[in-house]
Amino acid sequence: MIENTKINKMQLYILTVVTGTGSSMLYGIGEKAKQDAWIVVILAMLGGMVLILLYCWLLKLFPDATLFHMFENTFNKYIAKVISFLYVLYFAIIASHVIGDITTLTSLYILSETPEIVIEIIITLVAMYGVFLGIETFARFGILVFIFIVPLVFFFFIGPILSNRANFQQLLPVLENGWLPIIKETFPIIFTNPFGEIVVFLMIIPYVTNNKKVLHIGILSMLSIGVLFLIITITNIITIGPTFIEISLYPTIETVRGINILNFIQKVEGTAVFLFLILNYMKIMLLLFAASTGANILFNTKNYRKYIIPISVIVFVLSHLSIQDVVLHFFIDTKIVPYAIGIPFDLGFILLLLGVYYIKKLFKLKIKQ
Amino acid sequence: MLTLKNIKDLFSNYKKNNENNKPKVHIKNTLQANIDLLRQELDNPSDLVIREFNIKDYRCAICLIDGLTKGDYAHDLLLKNLLVDIWTTDKIREIHSVDELFSALQNQFIALLDISVVSEFDELFLNLLSGDCVLFVDGIARAITIETKGWVDRGIIESSSQTLVRGPKDSFNETLRTNTMLIRRRIKDKRLRVESRQIGRISKTEVAVMYIEGIANDKIVKEVHERLDRIDIDGIIDSSYIEQMIQDHPYSLFPTVHNTERPDTVASSLMCGYVAIVVDNSPFVLIVPGLFITFTQAAEDYYHNFYFITFIRLIRFFSLLLALLTPGIYIAVTTFHQEMLPTSLLISISNQREGVPFPVFIEALLMELTFEILREAGIRMPRAIGSAMSIVGALILGEAAVNAGIVSSFTVIIVSLTAICSLIIPSYHISISIRVTRFIFMILGAVFGLFGVISGLVVLGLFLCSIRSFGVPYMYPFAPLNYEGLKDSIIRFPLWKINLRPTLISEHDRVRESSDKKSNNTGGIA
Incomplete structure (x- = not known):
C-alpha cells in the first residue's frame, strides 16, 4: 500500500555481498599461493571491480533492463533465447552447487547420520519459500541477517587472536615464490565465487529504486567482500598456517575450531556452520530468484512464481548428483567451474554483448552516412 | 443457467431486499399508543421505567432503562425541572398549544446538555437502550431523547496487565467516554480526531477511531475505516474481536495489531502517527499499525535514563x-x-x-x-x-x-x-x-x-x-532499515536526539523534537 514492490540500494548492497560470500568462505581462496593468499584476494578484488565496471557499462547502455532484455535487444531473437536459456541453467547450476556445498558441510559437521537427500530437500524447500515470498522479502531478511552476521564475522577474526593462537610470523616471507603462483591463483578466482557470480546483479537491477547510479554500490560491495575475505584469509594463515590450509577441506572451520577464550567460549565451529548456512540460504534464494525470473522473461510470461517449482526440482537433482562424490565435487568446484562456466558467463557473453552492440551501432552510423 | 455467480447474486439481492424492506415504524400521535408499542416491543421488562405526568393539560411521559441512566440527571434535573421548576418561569403561561409546548421543551425547559428529536422507533430504541431518557408528548408524533447516560463502572484504577514503577498510573476502563477522555486530556490539540461508529448488528457497540490529523498517515486512517466498514458480525464483546477482524494476515501467528491498557502509551503512539481504535466495553485500546518493535516496547521505556x-x-x-x-x-x-x-x-x-x-x-x-x-x-x-x-x-x-x-x-x-x-x-x-x-x-x-x-x-x-x-x-525499522526509526528500537537514543517521527508511519509534519540541547540547560545559579 505504502511501499512499492522494489528494493532499495542498501538491500541491493546486502544481496550482492551475500552472493559474494558463500562457499569460498569455507574453502578459503588462493591456498596454492601459501602465505601470499591475501595478495591473491586483493588482486581478485580488483578483477571483480573490473567486472563490476563492465556490468555498469552495460547498465548505462540498457537502463532498467535485465541481462535477458539486453540480449533480446542486441542479438537475433533465437540466439538471445539460447543464451538466456544457458544463463538460466547457469544460475541453476550455481544454486545446485551451493546447495551441494552446504549439504556436505552440514552432513560432515552437524548432522552426520541424517541422509544427505533429506538435508537437500529441506534446504530447497526453505529457499523455495523465500523465493515465493519475493525479492522484497528476502532482501529485507538479508538486512536482519546482516545485522547478526557482521559482529559474528569480526568475532571469528578476533577470536583466534584472543585465544592466543595467532602467529603473525606465518605471513612471512612475502612473495617467497615470486608473482607466478599468485597470478595463477588469482585468474580463476575472479570468475568464480566470491567475485565472479555477481553477474546475478544484472538480473535484479530493475527491482532496485533509482537504479541509474549503482556503480558505487557495486564497487562498495566488491570492496566489502574483499575486506571480508582478506580478514578470513589472514586469520586462516596466522592461525593454522598455509600448509594446513592446503590439506584441510574447510580451513575456516579449522581456524574457528581453535577459538578458546577463558575455557568458556570454545568449540564455536557449530556457530560458524550456522553463519555459513544462513548466508548460503540467502545466496540460494537469490540464485533461484534469478533463475525463475530469467525463465519468466525467456518464456514471455507474467508471473515468475510458476517457474520456482520446476527450477527447484532441477536444482535439487543437480545438487544431489554433484555431492555423490566429495572429491569430484571439489574437483569440479576448483578446476572446471571457473574455466568452463565462470569465464563464458561472467565475462564472455558480456563482452560479446558489448562487442555486438558497438558493431551494430557502427553499422547503423555508416548506413546513415 | 444457474451458475455459482448467479446464486451469489441471488443471495446478495435477497439480503439487500430484506434489509431495505424492513418497515420503519414511526412514532405515533397519541401517547398511549407509543407507550403500548414500547412495552410490547420490549416485552415490558422490569427495568423499564415509564413516568407519566402533566404539563398544564398536556400529557407527557418519560421512559428510561433503570441502571443505565445517571439517577440525579433523570430525577433532579429532568423530572424536577419539568414538574416544579418550569412554574417559576413566565414562559409556561404563554403556552397555548401542544406544538408550542414541544418546541419550548426542546429549547428551554430541559436543563440538560445533549438532546435530540427522533421520529422513528429504531432510533428511539437505540437511544433508550444506550441509557438516554425519552420524552413523549401526547399529540406529537415525535419524541425527545435526552442524554443521561451514566452507570456504575470500575473507575480509573491502576493497570493490572501493564504495570510500571515510574510514570502515570491510570488505565482505561470499560466506558468508551472515559477512555477517550483519558486520551484527550493528554493531547489538547484541535487536530485530534475522534470518529465514532457502531459495529455489531445486535450489540451495536460504539467504536471510536482516534488519530491526529496531519500526523497520522491518511492512507492508514482510510484503510482502518474501510476495514471497520467491512466488519459484519452480530456482536463485539471486546476490542480483540475488532482486532481479529481487521488483522492483515488472519492466519498469522504473530499479532499485527497492538493493544494497550495505558492511556500514556496511546497518547505517545498517536503523537508518533499511529491510529488508535477505542472500543466500548473494553479497557484495551487497539493501536495500528502493530509492528514487531511496538510489541517489545514498554511505556516505562521513555520515563527513565x-x-x-x-x-x-x-x-x-x-x-x-x-x-x-x-x-x-x-x-x-x-x-x-x-x-x-x-x-x-x-x-x-x-x-x-x-x-x-x-x-x-x-x-x-x-x-x-x-x-x-x-x-x-x-x-x-x-x-x-x-x-x-x-x-x-x-x-x-x-x-x-x-x-x-x-x-x-x-x-x-x-x-x-x-x-x-x-x-x-x-x-x-x-x-x-x-x-x-x-x-x-x-x-x-x-x-x-x-x-x-x-x-x-x-x-x-x-x-x-x-x-x-x-x-x-512488520520488521520496520530493521528491515527495511530506517535510521530515524532505529533511534528508538533495540537501543533508545535520548529523547532530545529522536528528532523525527518514523517515516513510514507518519508522512507529513515529521518534526518531533527540535530544541538545541547543547545551548540549553546550562543556566542556573552559577
Missing part, C-alpha cells in the same frame, strides 16, 4: 531470542551435537541425565507442557488457591521430579529460563506467539538438530519480513 533503557532493551531482545530458541537448541545440542559443548558442561549434563528414562526431547517437552499447564492454571484459578498452586509448581513438579529421576535438573533450569525470559516481554500478545513457536523449534531441534533450528529461523525470519500491518512492513 536512556542508558538504562538501552541496557534493558538489549536484555529484552536477548531474552526474546532465548525464550524462542533455548529449548530447541538444548534438545538439538544434547541429541546431535554433544561435541559443541565445553567438556566440563557436557560431563555435568550427562551425569544428571543418568537414570532419566526419557530422551531429551520427551523430557523437555514434558516439562514445557507442564509449565504451560501451570501458567494457564495460574490465570484461570480463583485467587485464593494461589499459594497452593505455587507449592505444587515449585516443590512437586520441580524438586520432586528431579529427585525422582524423571527429569534432569538441567532441563528444569532450561524450562524455567525460557519461562522467565518469555515473561520479560512487555506485550503478552507477542509472548504467546513466542510460546507457541518455541514448540515448533523444539520439534525441529529434535528431528534435524541445529540444522533444523537454523532452517526454522530462516523461515520465521522470511515470514516476519513478508508480513505487513496496514501496509507498513
